[in-house]
Amino acid sequence: MIPKFLKKRMFKAPVISDTTISHDVAQLSDNDKIATTVYTKAPINQLYRKLSGQVLDVAVKPKLLGELPEFAADDKTLTFYVLQDYSRSNSILIDLQTQEYKLPPALVGVKDSVHQIDENAAIVFLHHPKAKNDDLSPRLSRLIAATLQNPALKIRLVPVSILWGRAPEKEDSLFRLLMIDGWEDPSITKQLFNIGMMGRDTFVQFHAPQDLRSLIYESLHDDVAEPAHSTDSANLNDETSTHEAVTHALVPSANANRELVRTLQQQLNIYLDKQRASMLGPDLSDRRNLVDKLIYSPAIKHAIDKEATATGVTVREARILAKGYANEMVNDYSYPIIRIFDRFLTWLWTQLYDGVDVHHFERVRELAVDHEVIYVPCHRSHVDYLLLSYVIYKRGLSIPYIAAGDNLDVPVLGPFLRGAVAFFIRRSFRGNALYTAVLREYMHTLITRKTPIEYFIEGGRSRSGRLLPPKMGMLAMTVHSQLRQTNKPVVFIPTYIGYERIMEGGTYIGELKGKPKESESLMGLLKVSRKIERIFGNVHLSFGTPLHLTDFMQKFDVPADSLPADRTDTPLDAKASAMVDNIGIKIMQNINKAAVVNPVSLLSLVLLSAPKAALDEDICREQIALYQNIARQLPYADDTVITDMSPQHIIDYGIKLKLIERIPHILGDIIQVAGKQAALLSYFRNNILHVFILHSFLAALVARNGRIERSRLEGIVAQMYPFLQSELFLHYSAHSLTETLNQKIDNMLSHGLIIELGHGVLSVPDANSRCYQQLKVLATPVGQSLERYFMTLALLAQQGSGNLTVEEVVDLCHLLGQRLSVLYADDIPDFFDRSLFLSFVNALIRLNYLQKDEETGILIFDNRIDNIAHHAKYVLSPDMMQILQQVASLDEAAIAHAMNEINNKKQRKFGRKR
Template identity: 40%
Template sequence: SYPVILILDRLHTWFWHRIYEGVRDVGIERFEDLAESHTLIYTPCHRSHLDYLLLSYVLFHRGLMLPHVAAGDNLDLPVVGRILRGGGAFFMRRHFAGDPVYTAVFSEYLYQVFRRGHAVEYFVEGGRSRTGRLLPAHTGMLRMTLDAHRRGLPRPIAFVPVYFAYEKVIEANAYLDELRGASKRRETVRGLFRSLKLTRESFGTVQVRFGRPIELATFLAKDGETASVRNLGRRILAGVNASAYVNAANLVALSTLSMPRQFIDESTLKAQIELCRDLVERDAENHGYAVTGTSVNEVIRHVEDLGLMDRERLADNAGDILGHDPATAVLMTWYRNNALHTIAAPSLIACLVVNRRGVRRAVVRRIFDVVYPYIASELSISGSGAFNDWLRHLESAGVIEQRRGALSVPTDPLRSFQLRLLANAVMPVLERFYITLALLRRAGSGGLGQDELLLECRATAARFSKLYGLDSPEFADARLFSSFLAELTENAVLTSDGDGRLHFDERVPDILRAGRSVVAVELRQALEFRGGDPGDR
């Protein structure tokens, strides 16, 4: 309904100017011409309820067709639902399982929307991410889209990945409660009116970044007509993350959360922010990332103004200490996880070097090539990691030294400490991998089924997190352990017998032996308390 769209546009313009210092879009030119010949499906990451409102607002002001938006029926509220329908929303159940009639009717409805050439928007993650990471792709809508393509459509389909870069997310308090174990609050009209209080706060800036479009016909030509929906979902999520923008909150979170107690002296924080920014900028030709260009002093001041970081002035004249109270530290993991993938490769190299006096470059490369694909899968990163390029960048930054083919920690204390902080960014991912493989090795090939292993993994991760104050809510997330097991199975490292028992080959003990010099000794002790660290064997 065009009148409804005009009214919503005025309301949104007022609302954005009240809560944001700026709304910027980047990358429209990547698909403007394609919009004339293809049916576009916008596939954004899902960070906030504002995602679909921001996307429609940007497209409207750019003169592009507004998409029909697939929305959960939890938003079909009295009055509000009718308004959202007028703005292009169509509501769907959150789960289709067990109702083939509903599935068939909804699939036909989606086909008719495509057949008429309307643009569509849906979230392949299914729901909003409470941890800041991209969630694994839900395959339902993608499968229906593939079915529609195979039935035949007047115009070819192209997916447009979209990345939202929030400096401060409006659902922060709700996410914090849920990360601490509270149940998700149901959406209500009363809650909508309560959210108007947000207009008294500032939420910084937000960027809406459009990735490279993925033409479905081209994707199927490369992967084959029988290409799995899972592969398509991975490709879309990687396209989303390839368009990442590293803002002030991301830079601070990547730095402060690498400290054991999330507090850091100001001079070290500035140096680490510059290192992270420098690494992203140096590798710009190999990806589509962007990073804020504001000065490091402005980055720190801005994050303080957003209420995401505290400053303590000490009497020793050695400089201020900056960091987060316990609640904010948990929340900051959301901002770290938004951008962790942008420095995952150099962080992994740092992990493989920082605890050794000297290690041959070939050894680091071999371990990197084995481990990095699993990190890339978990963090939805495209590409092979470009080991040589990243190593060169780390050497240029002065945080790794190379002599006679051996890599070592620099002798300069600040550079050495920076390398350790960089390694700490991705270390929790490696520690989860180590937990999984160690528990497999301890039980022996064929000793555990997947459900048993997942229970052991979660219990060990929760124990380690509790004992050593690891404020990372996703560390014991069963979905991450499940995804890792799925990757191991896909790569034939794991196989399952007829009884569901997991079997593994010699690669598991080999990786564990290499991992002993990488993971923290505290983790190995936690595994010993649960029956011995198999990495010793």
């Protein structure tokens, strides 16, 4: 449960300068009198503070984390900053920060004669060397007493975190580094080292302001409804009588007052501890001790005994094997390596990118305090995990432990990644029960120790720009751990990563076209480093809507703590397995909801939809503006971000990145895709294809038929929608699809792209109009998806029911797609992507159009396959349908030859992996 205290409240307060400020005293009754508050620089130690501040300002360059609290100019609320431990250097540092950011000053004398407040500083230390009464904070005690005695007094507390370095401590280390600020309270000596050694690695975060009176009322009387507090001074008199009456009834005795101070002080301590934990991460064991704890845990002892019994080896030999597995995977966190990465990546991003744009991060910061955070980003590039960790670190949260494939555990690179909180897992370990047990227990250890984790649910990097079907292994392990032992509630953070150029672009296209995948190595890294001088534009990170595991557990009726805590091999039941599948799909949908429609992806979508990938510059600008207006007026999702760059600037930007070029012409310049860039641009188009796909489908139906009844149009889209949804992880539900389609049709009507003739008939605009040309361009993107579907259906129909397995259908479609792309589709790599054909076949099975024989794997179907293919005539031209039919027509000899070659290729690939 989250304490009421932790609820975020934002208050407006005056910006107070270093000069003396006085408020006039209103001519009111004693009960209604407004305080005369005077802020003065305290005379005591004034010279010391001034000199110390000057020295600290030179030695320390703190980095601000998070958002600054917002304060209004007309508020009379007193502001006090809350620090956990007494420290002169921290006090001066906070004062310097409040001056720099124009916040109410910290090192001021605060005098208020009406409300009996006379403090020589606006800082509350929860642990103070002068504390008496069981270590209660003297200043907090006085402020609470004054608040209880004066109903009109308004005080806000602003908790502040200060970190001198950000290294988590080692649980079992014999020597703790003096200069690193971990969990131990800094002594004077340590603080001097902090200033001297870590002054350039200091972090400050001002947390959400808290109203002291609200905290008091919540602590004293949770069962009494608190009167609404307004920061508007006009409402103050309306509330005063109510507050006064309640206050007189609630003023506690001296003993009760001490308990109240102790309660609030404890709440503030807990709050700052949680904030500190979210920034530093949990305490750490050194790697050797962590491996030993893992191997001798009850769950792994049980797995070792089972391994020994199953394989006939001794328990000692099985334990040595398990320890070897643990050493393969367990990370070796090194703060010096983190600092090296910080400096290197800061330089690298400056060299590579014009900027790193981050969206919706504050939702993550709020959740990190009380939740076990699992980051689940899409996987576009090797840069992903470095970039995401860098962004998280720079914004003040603990770096997640990253599940990385052991293909990255190569000399030089591997140890560095392991030191930067990567843990390595094998790409495949099916059938290895002991390895699975060790990995599950390690994941369980990380989760129960409240360690943030990151893994790529797609498994590998997308070669086409679309999201890949989710692999549920790591997700199932996360759920398995939570059902064994609930600690913090688990929350998944779907994260969209969008680039405007990627280093691996050429490699991806080659791999899609059949070139063998290059294994990761130091030499490969050096090859990539040659590209640092190239321009890569901006990169975009967008943190999607969080998904809470508890919500899914309630939906699927999966009870907490329902698995044995001392076992890793207890299988998930049917409900839990269905829940895992549903979470995986929702993660993918929420990643796509958080998409960033950046200039390059938008430009790619427009130009690749045009004949010969070229448009008149005026038409290109209009088409870009059309797509921007469609996306803004009818957003794909609340989290979707649309570039605000103007169409002309987008064109100029694409030319700057050397992705497109302008061809001068006397009748008007032409914008076209630069030489050999079409295949690469298709990657960026696919990043945002889901945002416009239904608009494109509707446009294709109207454009192909000239006119069509709205009801007919909706019927065709409804039958084909599940396949598009499966391919692109669209979030629209089936039961609301009609409403969604009507909204999109109305949106297209408002832009003049289609015309309503009456009686529910939709028509194209005049063939000579700009709107008609825009409709034709908008209709193009959906075509390739429908062409793949029709080709697959044609192959199934031509071969007949009961003749092919799923794998054979996918392999043959993959080969046919390659052939079609080379002969007819300008070599666009979409037809080379095997995962797209697999997604379509799986959707056919899920919707019961295909049935798979459990013993043989053979696919069985009826004439409904032909019924689906029948809809293709409403979108595809007769010529394209004929081409697809011809390509899909294979005799038995051709199929036998193709399958033999495919099997040989797979065996060679498997041999290389071995």
